[in-house]
Amino acid sequence: MAKSEKVSERTTCSFLGITRRTIQNWRSQGYRDKRKGSNRYVPRRLSKEEQDAFYEQATNSRFKDSTPEQIVAILSQEGNYIASASTLYRILRARKANAHRQQTKKPVASLSSRYITVTAPNQVWVWDITWLKTDVRGQFKYGYTIMDLYDRSIVGWSIEDNESDEHSKRLFERIIRDLKVVPQIVHADNGHPMRGVTLAVFLDSLFISRSYSRPRCSNDNAAMESWHKTLKYTVGYPEFFTSLGHARTWYADFVHWYNNEHLHSGLDYVTPMQVRTGEALALYSKRNNTLALAHATHPDRWIKNKVRVYSLPSVKAFYRPINKAAE
Numbered sequence: 001m002a003k004s005e006k007v008s009e010r011t012t013c014s015f016l017g018i019t020r021r022t023i024q025n026w027r028s029q030g031y032r033d034k035r036k037g038s039n040r041y042v043p044r045r046l047s048k049e050e051q052d053a054f055y056e057q058a059t060n061s062r063f064k065d066s067t068p069e070q071i072v073a074i075l076s077q078e079g080n081y082i083a084s085a086s087t088l089y090r091i092l093r094a095r096k097a098n099a100h101r102q103q104t105k106k107p108v109a110s111l112s113s114r115y116i117t118v119t120a121p122n123q124v125w126v127w128d129i130t131w132l133k134t135d136v137r138g139q140f141k142y143g144y145t146i147m148d149l150y151d152r153s154i155v156g157w158s159i160e161d162n163e164s165d166e167h168s169k170r171l172f173e174r175i176i177r178d179l180k181v182v183p184q185i186v187h188a189d190n191g192h193p194m195r196g197v198t199l200a201v202f203l204d205s206l207f208i209s210r211s212y213s214r215p216r217c218s219n220d221n222a223a224m225e226s227w228h229k230t231l232k233y234t235v236g237y238p239e240f241f242t243s244l245g246h247a248r249t250w251y252a253d254f255v256h257w258y259n260n261e262h263l264h265s266g267l268d269y270v271t272p273m274q275v276r277t278g279e280a281l282a283l284y285s286k287r288n289n290t291l292a293l294a295h296a297t298h299p300d301r302w303i304k305n306k307v308r309v310y311s312l313p314s315v316k317a318f319y320r321p322i323n324k325a326a327e
Contacts, residue, residue, distance in 0.1 A: 009023065043300050044298070044300040044301040044302075044303070046082070046083055046087065046301075050082060050083075051091055053082065054082045054083060054087070054088060054091060055091050055092070055095060055097075057071075057075065057082070058071050058088055058091075058092070059097065065234075065235055066263070067085075067265075068085040068088040068089050068092065069085045069265060069269055070263040070269050071085075071088065072084065072085045072088065073263060073268075073269035073270075073287060073310070074263070074269075076286070076287035076290040076291060076310075077283055077286050077287050077290075079286070079290050080290070081290045081291055081293070081294040083301065084308070115316035115317060115318055115319065116316065116317055116319045117314060117315070117316055118149050118150045118315040118316065118317055119150070119315075120150060121148055121150045121151060121276060122148060122150075122181045122182075122183050122184070123149070123150060123183065123184050123185065124148075124149040124150070124183065124184065124185045124186075124187060124317045124319075125146055125147065125148055125149065125155065125183040125185070125186050125187070126146075126147050126149050126186075126187045126188065126221055126223050126224050126317070127144070127145060127146040127147065127168075127186065127187075127188050127194075127224065128145060128188060128189055128194075128221060128224040128225075128227075128228070129142050129143065129144050129145075129163055129191065129193060129194075130142070130143045130145070130228050130231070130232075131143075132159070132241050132247055133239070133240040133241065134240055134241050134242070135240045135241070135242050141159055141160070141161065141241055141244060141247045142159065142160050142161070142162060142163050142167075143157065143158075143159055143231075143247070143251060144157060144158045144159070144160065144167060144168060144171050144193075145157045145224070145227065145255075146171065146172070146175060147223060147224060147227060148183075148272075148276075149187075149223055149315055149317050150275075150315055151267070151272045151273075151275035151276045152223065152227075152264050152266055152267060152272045152275075153259050153272035153273060153275075153276055154227075154255045154258060154259055154272070155175055155179065156171055156172075156174065156175035156178075157171075157251060157255055158170075158171050159244060159247045159248045159251055161244065163191070163192070163193045164193055164196075165192065165193045165194075165195075165196020165197070165198045165199045165200075166196075166198055167193070168193045168194070168196065168198075168199045169196075169198045169199045169202045172186075172199065172202065172203070173202065176206070182206050182207075182208060183208060184208070184209060185208070185209045185210075185211055185317075185319065186203055186208055186209070186210055186211070187211040187212070187213070187220075187221060187317060187318065187319070188210075188211075188212060188213070188221065189212065189213045189218075189221055190212050190213060190215060194212065195212065209321055210321075211318070211319050211320050211321060212320065213318065214320070219318075220318040221318070223266070223317075226266070227258075230258070230262070231254065234254070238250060258272070259271065259272050259273050260272075260273050266313065266315075267280065267312065267313070268284070268310050268311060268312065268313055269310070270283055270284070275312060280312060281312075283310075284310040284311055284312070287310045288309055288310055291307050291308060291309075292307060295307045
């Protein structure tokens with residue numbers, strides 16, 4: 001019988017299609033497969049039944065217009081916590097249920113800005129004008145909207161046939177009269193209706209500081225840009241408006257929904273009115289208690305042992321004083 005020949009480790013690896021490092025790891029660490037994508041046991045992973053239950057709740061008709069963050073916030077508010085929003089995103093991706101409704105551009109980083117902290121309502125109002133399509137090509141209606149930056153509530157709006165600082169002045173005059181408050185700062189973009197003399201004189205007469213965004217830097221008025229996207233990407237936004245009355249009626253309904261029903265990501269998923277009335281604090285407390293109980297029951301599901309805490313985020317605003325009242 002012929003003496004058997006030894007086969008080198010290099011030849012064996014080449015034949016099996018693996019590296020020598022793999023064999024060395026097997027010798028020192030055992031045979032557990034550590035490659036990316038390999039099957040492995042993760043103690044904190046949701047069971048198949050829990051994933052199915054989470055998916056079924058998230059795809060319920062009541063959440064048809066909600067994001068995973070909003071869904072988790074609402075369920076926590078009701079005393080039901082299954083897993084984090086990140087886990088829900090993974091479940092939706094795995095089941096091809098996380099596609100965008102519309103194509104959007106990737107966010108573009110803007111230049112750095114100088115900011116001030118907003119700590120209470122009526123400190124900073126931001127506003128802007130957006131164009132609304134009509135059934136006549138090339139003709140638009142114009143939506144004037146004023147937002148309180150602290151709680152993101154829409155404090156006033158109007159729909160007009162054209163852009164004018166006269167319309168802007170009348171809108172501010174009406175809101176200040178009806179709400180019986182005078183903001184400390186009003187921030188806007190650099191368009192003529194924002195910088196017009198008529199509006200400027202009115203704001204200066206009430207010692208309201210005026211601030212304007214820098215040219216080609218939309219992030220200086222980010223809250224209003226976010227509002228416009230929420231407005232025009234909402235389900236049911238009309239392809240066009242047929243009349244001034246149609247635009248005003250639809251806008252009024254949307255503002256009411258936004259103020260009273262929309263779970264705002266910038267407010268940690270409560271509505272603007274819940275922040276304005278103070279109700280948000282109780283809702284945050286309910287959610288935090290639910291998450292604390294869930295953490296105590298399944299602590300292994302939190303990798304870094306950090307439990308999310310719902311709270312009102314700090315609000316900052318770009319500010320560049322223009323008039324003497326602002327100095």
